[in-house]
Amino acid sequence: DQQVKQNSxxxxxxxxxxxxxxxxxxxxxxxYFLWYxxxxxxxxxxxxxxxxxxxxxxxGRFTVFLNKSAKHLSLHIVPSQxxxxxxxxxxxxxxxxxxxxxxxxxxxxxxxx
Amino acid sequence: GxxxxxxxxxxxxxxxxxxxxxxxxxxxxxxxxFWYRQFPKKSLMLMATSNEGSKxxxxxxxxxxxxxxxxxxxxxxxxxxxxxxxxxxSFYICSARRLxxxxxxxxxxxxxxxxx
Numbered sequence: 001d002q003q004v005k006q007n008s009x010x011x012x013x014x015x016x017x018x019x020x021x022x023x024x025x026x027x028x029x030x031x032y033f034l035w036y037x038x039x040x041x042x043x044x045x046x047x048x049x050x051x052x053x054x055x056x057x058x059x060g061r062f063t064v065f066l067n068k069s070a071k072h073l074s075l076h077i078v079p080s081q082x083x084x085x086x087x088x089x090x091x092x093x094x095x096x097x098x099x100x101x102x103x104x105x106x107x108x109x110x111x112x113x
Numbered sequence: 114g115x116x117x118x119x120x121x122x123x124x125x126x127x128x129x130x131x132x133x134x135x136x137x138x139x140x141x142x143x144x145x146x147f148w149y150r151q152f153p154k155k156s157l158m159l160m161a162t163s164n165e166g167s168k169x170x171x172x173x174x175x176x177x178x179x180x181x182x183x184x185x186x187x188x189x190x191x192x193x194x195x196x197x198x199x200x201x202x203s204f205y206i207c208s209a210r211r212l213x214x215x216x217x218x219x220x221x222x223x224x225x226x227x228x229x
Contacts, residue, residue: 036157038218044157046157087218089218089220100151100204100206100222100223100225101151101157101204101206101223102220102222102223103206103208103220105115105218105219106218
């Protein structure tokens, strides 16, 4: 049973436009959510996180939105740049982030020049 | 599809003993598997890359004699924490690279290791 789902395996956008990556979760105990970015041949690197007490967190071009009632979160990248092309993983954790991370399968983002 | 099973999910061991963690790709073949150590809240450290039939590639600062990795088949990689100490207590997560069209990655369910 997949507790964290990223239903779009891939996404392609034009440079300068907005990229929206989606993630759904099923476990109501999750209260801390993270996005990781992964380039080929490298490990995932932390991008941005959000606690369940918030519905939005912003860091530069990256914004994460959390809809607890829908058990849905999304990552917005504005404006998208070719260097953003990577695989993005959504992860969730319980106990304020102190429990183990549960990952989605990832979405491959391609930003076209 | 593309399921990675990690076992055990939780383990408690005494200081000085060894613990083996298994990572299995259940419905696909994985020539490459990765082992990560999770630190509080966000930090995910890549420990090593495990390649089927060859020696693992360890990241800088990771002791290969302490964290033994074996990738004996296309569906199984193991991480053995030898002579465990309390500071080794952590979550350990594996991921497997899928040899299918998307060449994506699937993560295991993680193992919580507590060394007492």
